Amino acid sequence: MRVLIVGCGYVGLPLGAELVKRGHAVFGLRRTAEGAEELQAAGLTPLVGDVTRPETLRALPGPFDWVVNTVSSSKGGAEVYRAVYVDGTRHLIEWLTATPPRKFVHTSSTSVYAQTDGSEVTETSSAQPTTDTSQLLVEAEDLLRKAAREEGFPAVVLRVAGIYGPERGFLFQQFLREEARLSGDGSRLLNMIHRDDVVSAIIAALERGKPGRTYNVTDNEPVSQRAFFEWLTDKLHKPMPPSADESGATRRKRAVTNKRVSNRRLREELAWTPSYPTFREGYAEDVRRNA
Numbered sequence: 036m037r038v039l040i041v042g043c044g045y046v047g048l049p050l051g052a053e054l055v056k057r058g059h060a061v062f063g064l065r066r067t068a069e070g071a072e073e074l075q076a077a078g079l080t081p082l083v084g085d086v087t088r089p090e091t092l093r094a095l096p097g098p099f100d101w102v103v104n105t106v107s108s109s110k111g112g113a114e115v116y117r118a119v120y121v122d123g124t125r126h127l128i129e130w131l132t133a134t135p136p137r138k139f140v141h142t143s144s145t146s147v148y149a150q151t152d153g154s155e156v157t158e159t160s161s162a163q164p165t166t167d168t169s170q171l172l173v174e175a176e177d178l179l180r181k182a183a184r185e186e187g188f189p190a191v192v193l194r195v196a197g198i199y200g201p202e203r204g205f206l207f208q209q210f211l212r213e214e215a216r217l218s219g220d221g222s223r224l225l226n227m228i229h230r231d232d233v234v235s236a237i238i239a240a241l242e243r244g245k246p247g248r249t250y251n252v253t254d255n256e257p258v259s260q261r262a263f264f265e266w267l268t269d270k271l272h273k274p275m276p277p278s279a280d281e282s283g284a285t286r287r288k289r290a291v292t293n294k295r296v297s298n299r300r301l302r303e304e305l306a307w308t309p310s311y312p313t314f315r316e317g318y319a320e321d322v323r324r325n326a
């Protein structure tokens with residue numbers, strides 16, 4: 036297959052490397068030629084383009100059999116979210132309408148679920164986020180589901196949980212620096228996924244995902260903040276992080292959710308199995324290195 040990875044960063048690059056290993060011809064898109072050697076070293080053909088500038092997409096060497104969208108907001112605010120996710124997705128759909136791929140996989144986020152009661156959340160649960168950034172993620176998803184429904188555009192949406200892995204893992208890094216804080220009593224649930232398992236989920240979606248369908252991508256075990264830190268405390272012999280009571284205003288701003296995201300659909304429909312079923316396997320290597 037000729038594969039285009041739009042946004043070739045923390046997830047996109049190892050995804051590309053894995054697809055190259057499997058014999059595909061893989062192209063990786065970024066906004067600049069910076070880091071092109073990194074892509075070439077992994078066997079990808081580097082391309083320069085910007086989803087916010089549709090003319091740059093039209094100049095790409097298509098057609099492609101598979102397209103994966105793993106661009107991110109690069110930590111930007113609502114304006115960047117709108118440009119990258121909503122406008123960017125619209126530009127990709129419009130550009131690909133002339134020569135549609137066999138499959139288009141889009142990475143969204145489990146932040147679209149605003150539940151705060153610790154309940155189980157599946158793909159049919161309400162996705163009505165309270166922050167404007169997550170609302171824009173839903174808007175982008177809706178464009179893809181509409182294109183799938185009305186135009187047969189072969190889009191699959193993945194809602195990805197908090198990604199950790201080599202050099203990533205915000206709470207873990209904070210814990211190592213002894214700067215982590217428990218929010219309230221620490222009962223809030225964390226939904227996490229190892230980067231390598233995001234890669235395998237994207238490949239499962241490319242190979243077997245149903246157009247128009249949405250899948251959660253998270254590991255098998257949501258864990259409370261407290262249980263996560265207790266495990267790290269035990270393994271790394273560092274103090275348990277103190278509690279920080281957050282004001283209502285802070286909680287609303289950060290949209291602190293509390294939910295148990297289910298990966299059942301991904302496992303059952305796409306026969307996906309995580310290599311790191313829980314944070315314990317996923318962090319084992321980091322723990323060994325830091326013990």
Ligand SMILES: NC(=O)c1ccc[n+]([C@@H]2O[C@H](COP(=O)([O-])OP(=O)(O)OC[C@H]3O[C@@H](n4cnc5c(N)ncnc54)[C@H](OP(=O)(O)O)[C@@H]3O)[C@@H](O)[C@H]2O)c1
Pocket residue numbers: 041042043044045046047064065066067084085086087104105106107108109119123142143144145195196197198199
């Ligand atoms: N990190 C998480 O915990 C998390 C959780 C849920 C979902 N996700 C989603 O997972 C996906 C992958 O995340 P990631 O961590 O791999 O992101 P990342 O490391 O920030 O990589 C994003 C890539 O997109 C490129 N890019 C940014 N803006 C672009 C644009 N306008 N046009 C073309 N390319 C652009 C960046 O390269 P240049 O800057 O060089 O252009 C970079 O290569 C994203 O959709 C993200 O929203 C992430």
